[in-house]
Amino acid sequence: MKHFLDITNETCPMTFVKVKLQLAKMASGEQLEVLLNAGEPLQNVPRSCEEQGYRVLSNEPTDDNKHLLLIEK
């Protein structure tokens, strides 16, 4: 099952707080697609996910200087 989270309107620390809380609700093996802004969220969200043992499957730029991250729990 794939979940989606848009954190483009969030600022630190709620960017990675919301990702963490969403991942906590999900079952192992489920995927989460995260739409985020370049800059601080792009630097920190993938790194904090990997540090916690989640797999960042892809990280693709979209329009308007945003990125789409695919994370597997």
Added chain:
Amino acid sequence: MNLPANKKKISIVCFSGDFDKMVAAFTIATGAAATNREVTLFFTFWGLNALKKNRGRVATGKSILAKAFNFLMGGLNNLPLSRLNFFGASPKLMSMMMKKHNVATLPELVEAAHALGVRIVACEMAMHILEVEKSDMIEEVQDVVGVATFLNDSEDAHIIFI
């Protein structure tokens, strides 16, 4: 969840009951918890006001002095800005500015801290002085502890004083 064996720890002493300093404490706490650190918030003296179950002004305590102090200090809704407080108007203006810029407000940060499992403990001595009981505080307060317990629990932690 896969947790590293040597999970990093942060302990924050929330001494100041100032609005802006409490925002800083909860921002660090939620950021640290979201990045897999074990976080303890130790509330003492003015910081205890942020933990009161009643967020407004209530004459908590038994003695006249304690009642007066607790009423004047109030709860989470009455925390003053450390500078330019303007009789309590500034924290409300600051919250409006935070919302306008999509920055999490203090109640949102507190809620996130609870959801992330940040450990919240209250100082026994300060509670004793201000005659605040555990039943006067929010249910998320996990423990009432003394400084020795806090230091033991924070042995391998970075300690931040706010």
